[in-house]
Amino acid sequence: MRSFAPVLTVVGAIMVIWYGAAVALNSSWAYDKAKRADVTLSFSEMVADTMAQKKPLLPAPHQVVAEIYKTTVLKKITSKRSLIWHGWVTLSATLLGFAMGTGFGILLAVGIVHSRAMDMSVMPWVITSQTIPILAVAPMIIVVLNAVGISGLLPKAFISMYLSFFPVVVGMVKGLRSPDAMQMDQMRTWSATQSTMLWKLRLPSSMPYLFPSLKIAMAASLVGAIVGELPTGAVAGLGARLLAGSYYGQTIQIWSALISAAVLAATLVALIGLIQNITLKRMGMLR
Amino acid sequence: MSWIIGALLFWAAMWLLNVQLSKRPQTRALSLLVPLIFGVTLLVLWEGMVRGFQISPILLPPPSAISVRFANSLPILWVDFVQTFVKGAMSGYIIGCGSAFLMAIAVNRSPFLQRGLLPVGNFVAALPIVGMAPILVMWFGFDWQSKAAVVVVMVFFPMLVNTVEGLKASDHMQRDLMQTYGASYWQGLMKLSLPAAMPFIFNGLKICSTLALIGAIVAEFFGSPIKGMGFRISTEVGRLSLDMVWAEITVAALAGSAFYGVVALIEKRVTFWHPSQRG
Amino acid sequence: MSKEVIIETKGLDLTFETNDGPVHALKDINLTVEKGDFISFIGPSGCGKTTLLRVIADLETPTGGTVSVNGVSAHEARMARAYGYVFQAAGLYPWRTIGGNIKLPLEIMGYSKDGQEERVSKVLELVELAGFEQKFPWQLSGGMQQRASIARALAFDADILLMDEPFGALDEIVRDHLNEQLLALWARTHKTICFVTHSIPEAVFLSTKIVVMSPRPGRIADVIESTLPKERPLEIRDSKEFIEIAHRVRDGLIEGHSNG
Numbered sequence A: 001m002r003s004f005a006p007v008l009t010v011v012g013a014i015m016v017i018w019y020g021a022a023v024a025l026n027s028s029w030a031y032d033k034a035k036r037a038d039v040t041l042s043f044s045e046m047v048a049d050t051m052a053q054k055k056p057l058l059p060a061p062h063q064v065v066a067e068i069y070k071t072t073v074l075k076k077i078t079s080k081r082s083l084i085w086h087g088w089v090t091l092s093a094t095l096l097g098f099a100m101g102t103g104f105g106i107l108l109a110v111g112i113v114h115s116r117a118m119d120m121s122v123m124p125w126v127i128t129s130q131t132i133p134i135l136a137v138a139p140m141i142i143v144v145l146n147a148v149g150i151s152g153l154l155p156k157a158f159i160s161m162y163l164s165f166f167p168v169v170v171g172m173v174k175g176l177r178s179p180d181a182m183q184m185d186q187m188r189t190w191s192a193t194q195s196t197m198l199w200k201l202r203l204p205s206s207m208p209y210l211f212p213s214l215k216i217a218m219a220a221s222l223v224g225a226i227v228g229e230l231p232t233g234a235v236a237g238l239g240a241r242l243l244a245g246s247y248y249g250q251t252i253q254i255w256s257a258l259i260s261a262a263v264l265a266a267t268l269v270a271l272i273g274l275i276q277n278i279t280l281k282r283m284g285m286l287r
Numbered sequence B: 001m002s003w004i005i006g007a008l009l010f011w012a013a014m015w016l017l018n019v020q021l022s023k024r025p026q027t028r029a030l031s032l033l034v035p036l037i038f039g040v041t042l043l044v045l046w047e048g049m050v051r052g053f054q055i056s057p058i059l060l061p062p063p064s065a066i067s068v069r070f071a072n073s074l075p076i077l078w079v080d081f082v083q084t085f086v087k088g089a090m091s092g093y094i095i096g097c098g099s100a101f102l103m104a105i106a107v108n109r110s111p112f113l114q115r116g117l118l119p120v121g122n123f124v125a126a127l128p129i130v131g132m133a134p135i136l137v138m139w140f141g142f143d144w145q146s147k148a149a150v151v152v153v154m155v156f157f158p159m160l161v162n163t164v165e166g167l168k169a170s171d172h173m174q175r176d177l178m179q180t181y182g183a184s185y186w187q188g189l190m191k192l193s194l195p196a197a198m199p200f201i202f203n204g205l206k207i208c209s210t211l212a213l214i215g216a217i218v219a220e221f222f223g224s225p226i227k228g229m230g231f232r233i234s235t236e237v238g239r240l241s242l243d244m245v246w247a248e249i250t251v252a253a254l255a256g257s258a259f260y261g262v263v264a265l266i267e268k269r270v271t272f273w274h275p276s277q278r279g
Numbered sequence C: 001m002s003k004e005v006i007i008e009t010k011g012l013d014l015t016f017e018t019n020d021g022p023v024h025a026l027k028d029i030n031l032t033v034e035k036g037d038f039i040s041f042i043g044p045s046g047c048g049k050t051t052l053l054r055v056i057a058d059l060e061t062p063t064g065g066t067v068s069v070n071g072v073s074a075h076e077a078r079m080a081r082a083y084g085y086v087f088q089a090a091g092l093y094p095w096r097t098i099g100g101n102i103k104l105p106l107e108i109m110g111y112s113k114d115g116q117e118e119r120v121s122k123v124l125e126l127v128e129l130a131g132f133e134q135k136f137p138w139q140l141s142g143g144m145q146q147r148a149s150i151a152r153a154l155a156f157d158a159d160i161l162l163m164d165e166p167f168g169a170l171d172e173i174v175r176d177h178l179n180e181q182l183l184a185l186w187a188r189t190h191k192t193i194c195f196v197t198h199s200i201p202e203a204v205f206l207s208t209k210i211v212v213m214s215p216r217p218g219r220i221a222d223v224i225e226s227t228l229p230k231e232r233p234l235e236i237r238d239s240k241e242f243i244e245i246a247h248r249v250r251d252g253l254i255e256g257h258s259n260g
Helices: A004-036 A043-050 A061-072 A083-114 A116-131 A134-147 A153-176 A181-189 A194-229 A238-247 A251-282 B002-023 B028-052 B063-072 B074-107 B111-125 B129-140 B144-167 B172-180 B185-220 B229-238 B242-270 C049-056 C074-079 C098-108 C113-126 C142-154 C172-189 C200-206 C234-238 C240-259
Strands: C005-018 C021-034 C038-042 C064-069 C083-086 C160-164 C192-197 C209-214 C219-225
Touching (some): A004 A043, A004 A061, A004 B111, A083 A194, A083 A238, A083 A251, A116 A153, A116 B002, A116 B028, A134 A153, A134 A194, A134 B242, A194 A238, A194 B129, A238 A251, A238 B129, A251 B129, B002 B028, B028 B063, B063 B074, B063 B242, B074 B111, B074 B185, B074 B229, B074 B242, B129 B144, B129 B185, B144 B185, B172 C083, B185 B242, C021 C049, C021 C192, C038 C200, C049 C064, C049 C192, C083 C142, C098 C113, C098 C142, C113 C172, C142 C160, C172 C200, C192 C200, C200 C240, C209 C240, C219 C240
Parallel strands (some): C038 C192, C038 C209, C160 C192
Antiparallel strands (some): C005 C064, C209 C219
């Protein structure tokens, strides 16, 4: 709560800058129009025009909000022009990819923690894999998979998975190794097996590490799904809306897709935060 | 069939070798050799599977074909590399990280602004910023300037958040110590806050190094002159010459890893004192 | 013969506002420290001994009363770099060598390059760390790190040394050794030292004057002048006189506690 006022101030400042930039960027088009119509614009008329153009260089925030309202509340969910429908297409790919990435990441982390050979051979490549700009070649993967008949949800989910497994591996390796030597020795005095140690000690103590990784993984997964939608001929999903908007210069549509993606990301991350709070409270790890 | 069996046998043999090697006392050479063997094994497995199952080169070309294509089209690859990496990614990276750093220094004196910027910055850093690419291409044109702009927007907030976080990293006692010397604000910043922030700053720089290349390539999908890695990838995909696409991916992978490696190396030099670097 | 007064507090009061209501950390502290004194503040945790030291150092601002250091306010004294401060932990910067750490205050205070070098080697000799100038703090033991932090406080020309439980985190053998060294250093440099501790033997062994404090609210319970000679070998701790003073300190602590 302490940071409520500061956050509000910063968001307010961003809004002011946004409106200012909208006026500055859109004014030349407003003057152009006026020149062709042989009228002179007063300053206030010019400002009013920059707020209400059809294809502005930078739409004003309230135009974006109006567009989002129009395409969510006023459209039927099944309609192809409904932002909720497009959002759902993206969300389903995101969630599937996230689930696969998390599962794969945890398995890999368990393997790395238990096998020295795996740690030494795989771990460097896991890190290297992230320096490869896979996101940039994601569209290619989609197109190629399409060419051999795999289309729809799965290709996008694969890209999401590739992006989301990394933070989980790194976080879980750290987490599974977080029990200290004394706790491990204690387990050994009870002659616990490796799997008992994993379930009773390593996994519970890794929870505080898991959730922050999940948040990063979720955000990455959404980015993957959106980029994965770019080349599919602009059919469905928030990414498709972005691409269609850029083809036809529909800036308001681009921004509304962007903002929806932002809201989606924030909601998903907040949801994980909520689960994190409940879980850690139950496990007595939250003060 | 023999290709598949051969590849699998090779895999098994190399894995056993790695298990043996990893039991030895760890040395520098060994910690390079083991992942190297693993990487080679993956390549052999790839080659073997593609040949054994006779996978169409349109779907997945074997590594041998990719390396031949790579060697034959070095001039094109170089032109693309300069356009995308040097002009687009690097200039955007320097401008973006630099301005985020200056911004962090500017808000450092105001705890109020810091408390406001951190949550907002963290939020923006988690957003699919690449989506801004079509807008920025519209604003800055098709050439590398728009790619640099995308990179600036992508790297700004991760860098800002890390630097702000880092400038707060010095502990209470060390700040009290500065007070007992009657040190000025700028002396405290230069002698204490900035050095203590270095591990965080480099963390940001490392994250941004991978983002920069992604941003520059993705931005080219929304319009570019007839050169550049993103342009090449999207047109060669259209012509189904996948070996060229993979050659371009190899360049991207090499450039990305090298870039990350250079930043990590500088980090090792600068933050040699940090527990994570002392090993 | 009256000596020069270095530190003087009159009716000092300090109340912290916390989430659980106000905490009365210091109440009506009247204290005089003369030149060349070795003063110990001793008391249970929460008695305000560290807070008092921080007020003298102008790291906390009192809510009532006055503090003067060298005849001026605590703030002016801090700006004039009147004292060196040693914290409970060494707090050396890991990115600077031992020599670099000791140079830190000298750089801030604008000493010349040659002057810096000269002082570094001088104080390193004082704390018996000569030859470790190029080492990094994390390559040294805890006791050596603490000695380096003392050297850092000695490097510039401050006549006052404020020490906040400097040996609290060290084991007893190292601690005994450092206590002996500190006494030798005090005898050689004629500094005025204020020393916070929670160890009775340490306070008695080191001090010319022991200030016994008690908690809730933090206040002075007793001030004991030591009758021990200036020359103190470790064996002095078995002498009758030493044990008597230690008893008085303990009595003061118990009394302060039962009144609290």
